Amino acid sequence: MLNVGVFGVGHLGKFHLNNWKEIEGINIVGFFDPNNDTANEVAEKYNLKRFLDEDKLLDACDIADVVVPTDRHYHICMRALRKGKHLFVEKPLANTMQEAKDLMTMAREANVKVQVGHVERFNPAFLSLKNVKMKPMFIEVHRLAQFNPRGTEVSVILDLMIHDIDIVLSIVKSSVKNIYASGVAVMTDTPDIANVRLEFNNGCVANLTSSRISMKKMRKIRLFQKDAYIGIDFLDKKTEIIKLKEAKDTDAFFFELETPTGSKTISVCSPQVPDGNAIKMELESFVDSIINNKTPVVSEIDGYLAMEVAHQIIEKINNTNRLTK
Numbered sequence: 001m002l003n004v005g006v007f008g009v010g011h012l013g014k015f016h017l018n019n020w021k022e023i024e025g026i027n028i029v030g031f032f033d034p035n036n037d038t039a040n041e042v043a044e045k046y047n048l049k050r051f052l053d054e055d056k057l058l059d060a061c062d063i064a065d066v067v068v069p070t071d072r073h074y075h076i077c078m079r080a081l082r083k084g085k086h087l088f089v090e091k092p093l094a095n096t097m098q099e100a101k102d103l104m105t106m107a108r109e110a111n112v113k114v115q116v117g118h119v120e121r122f123n124p125a126f127l128s129l130k131n132v133k134m135k136p137m138f139i140e141v142h143r144l145a146q147f148n149p150r151g152t153e154v155s156v157i158l159d160l161m162i163h164d165i166d167i168v169l170s171i172v173k174s175s176v177k178n179i180y181a182s183g184v185a186v187m188t189d190t191p192d193i194a195n196v197r198l199e200f201n202n203g204c205v206a207n208l209t210s211s212r213i214s215m216k217k218m219r220k221i222r223l224f225q226k227d228a229y230i231g232i233d234f235l236d237k238k239t240e241i242i243k244l245k246e247a248k249d250t251d252a253f254f255f256e257l258e259t260p261t262g263s264k265t266i267s268v269c270s271p272q273v274p275d276g277n278a279i280k281m282e283l284e285s286f287v288d289s290i291i292n293n294k295t296p297v298v299s300e301i302d303g304y305l306a307m308e309v310a311h312q313i314i315e316k317i318n319n320t321n322r323l324t325k
Contacts (some may be wrong), residue, residue, distance in 0.1 A: 001025055001026070001027050002025060002026055002027070002062045002063055002287065002290065003027050003028075003029045003060065003061045003062045003063070004020055004026055004027065004028050004029065004061055004062070004063045004065055005028075005029055005030060005031065005032070005051070005057040005058065005060060005061035005063070005064055005065065006020070006028065006030075006031040006032075006065045006067065007031070007032050007033075007054065007057070007064060007065065007066045007067060007068055007076050008032075008033055008066065008067035008068035008069075008072075009031050009033045009038060009039070009042045009067070010033070010035070010038060010067070010150075011150060012067050012090065013031075013033070013067040014042070015279050016065055016067055016279065016283070017031070017042070017046055017048075019277065019279050019280040019283055020065070020283060021046075022280060023280070023283060023284055023287060025287065025291075026287065028046075028048060029049070029057070029060045029061050030048055030049035030050060030051050030057055030060065031043075031048055031049075031050060031051065031057070032050070032051045032052075032053075032054050032057050033050070054076060054079060055079060055083075058079055058080055058083050058085055059083065061085060062085065062086060063085065063086045063087070063088060063286075063287075063290070064076065064077075064080035064085045064086070064087050064088070065088045065283075066080070066087065066088065066089040066090060067090050069153055070092060070094070070095050070153065070154050070158065071095045071153060073089055073090075073092075073093065073094050073095060073099070074094050074095060074096075074099040074102070074103065077089055077094070077103050078102070078103065078106065081103065081106040081107055081109075081110045081112065081114075082106065082110070084110050084112060085112065086112045086113045086114070086286075086290050087107070087112065087113070087114045087115075088114075088115050088117065088283065088286050089114070089115075089116055089117065089303075090116075090117040091116055091117050091118050091119075091162055091163070091166070091303065091306070092116075092154075092158050092162055092303065092306070092307050092310065093116050093300060093303035093304060093306075093307055094307070095154075097307065097308065097311055100300075100303070100304045100307050101304070103300060104300050104301065104304055107300050113286065113289050113290050113296055114296065114299060114300040114303075115282070115285075115286040115289065115296035115297070115298055115299065115300075116298045116299070116300060116302060116303030116306075117282065117298075118162075118163060118166040118167075118298045118302070118303070118306065119163075119278045119279060119282055120163045120164075120166070120167055120219075120234055120278070121166070121167070121170065121282070121297055121298055122276075122278040122279075122281040122282045122285065122297075123234050123237070123278050124237050124273050124274055124275065124276035124278070125232050125233060125234055125237045125238060125239050125273050126167070126232060126234065127276070127281075128239055128271045128272065128273045128274065129230065129232065129239055129241075129271060132230065132241065132271075134171050134223060134225065134230065135225050135226070136171065136172065136204055136223040136224055136225045136230075137203060137204050137205070137224060137225055137226070138204070138205050138206075138207075138223075138224040139168055139171075139172075139204065139205070139206035139207065139221065139222065139223055139224070140206075140207050140221070140222040140224075141164045141168065141206065141207065141208040141209065141220070141221045141222075142209050142210075142218050142219075142220050142221075143160050143161065143163065143164055143208075143209070143210045143211075143218065143219050143220075144209075144210070144211045144214035144216065144217060144218040144219075145160060145211065145212045145214060145217055146212075146213075146214060146215070146216075146217065147187055147192075147212055147213050148212070154190065155183070155190035155191045155192075155194075155314060156183070156190070156191050156192050156193060156194055156210050156211065156212050157183070157191065157194055157210070157310050157313050157314050157317075158307075158310055158314075159212060160210045160211075160212060161194060161196070161208055161210035161310065161313070162306050162307070162310045164208050164210070164221065165208070165306045165309050165310055165313075166298070166302065166303075166306040167221065168198065168206050168208070168221075169302075169305055169306060169309065170302070171223070172200050172202065172204050172206070174200040174201050174202035174204060175200065175201050176198055176199070176200055176201075176309055176312075177199045177200060177201045178197075178198075178199040179196065179197070179198055179199075179309070179312050179313055179316055180196070180197040180199075180316070181194060181195070181196045181197070181313045181316040181317050181320070182194065182195055182317060182320055183195070183317040183321075186213050187212075187213055191314075191317055192211065192212050192213045193209075193210070193211040193212070193213060194208075194209070194210055194211075194313070194317065195207070195208070195209045196208045196209075196313050198309070217235055218235065219233070219234035219235040220232065220233050220234065220235070221234070227243055227244045228241065228242065228243035228244075229241070229242040229243070237273045238270065238273065239270060239271050239273060240268070240269075240270050241267075241268070241269050241270075241271065242266060242267070242268050243266070243267055244265065244266065244267070282297070282298075285297050
């Protein structure tokens with residue numbers, strides 16, 4: 001039995017509580033949250049002990065689940081690692097790059113498992129393509145959301161785009177050569193909408209757009225590679241693959257396309273996307289990495305790499321905005 005302590009039981013923290021309750025071999029020992037109204041509500045609804053001291057909750061648990069605002073990540077994660085606790089921390093890993101570096105060092109020294117909550121890695125639509133070879137040379141990403149004050153303590157880059165940065169890095173598997181970025185602050189003091197072009201050393205180019213002031217929601221990624229197009233809708237849990245016909249394409253429909261080099265048969269298929277709870281799956285995956293001593297799907301190194309690109313984007317936007325003032 002693994003004992004879990006949850007730090008932060010606001011909007012997302014409650015989702016974590018609900019899912020931890022359904023995972024076999026897990027015991028929630030309690031939670032920490034400085035907001036009295038939220039804490040009293042959770043203590044009564046979930047029949048859980050509220051800890052008023054972070055260190056006492058850390059002493060009582062094997063896994064620290066950190067779901068507090070980003071600027072509080074380091075404060076709790078550092079204490080958890082020094083006490084030798086396994087750590088699940090919501091994205092982004094930390095508030096600054098130095099904090100992220102320090103946490104990586106402490107995790108290595110503590111020899112514990114750390115997973116960063118880049119939940120889109122566990123989106124059923126993305127998982128349905130795990131056996132599909134992805135070698136894109138061009139990527140188009142749109143992540144649009146309606147305005148919500150929650151999460152606006154950071155820019156749209158660290159709030160929304162970092163999901164797609166992590167996904168793109170996990171697919172491309174190449175280092176970033178050049179970054180071009182622009183962003184505008186509309187409703188807050190930091191960029192609320194941004195467009196970014198990432199150029200990778202292997203020749204791939206990714207164009208990412210994120211907005212938290214849109215009228216409609218969208219979470220789509222389109223991958224273009226030799227002889228294939230792959231579309232993933234993270235919001236509606238749908239996928240689409242268009243490519244040259246292969247013998248194993250049994251679930252596809254086909255059409256003929258005339259090209260300068262002759263007629264080609266094109267297959268169009270939509271791989272089945274099974275139902276799935278991404279948050280539960282990421283927590284279950286983390287537990288599995290602890291029990292079977294495996295590297296977490298999204299390790300602290302993955303979290304650091306996504307942060308590194310995100311902060312380079314933020315620096316590019318800040319420099320551009322300073323020049324235009």
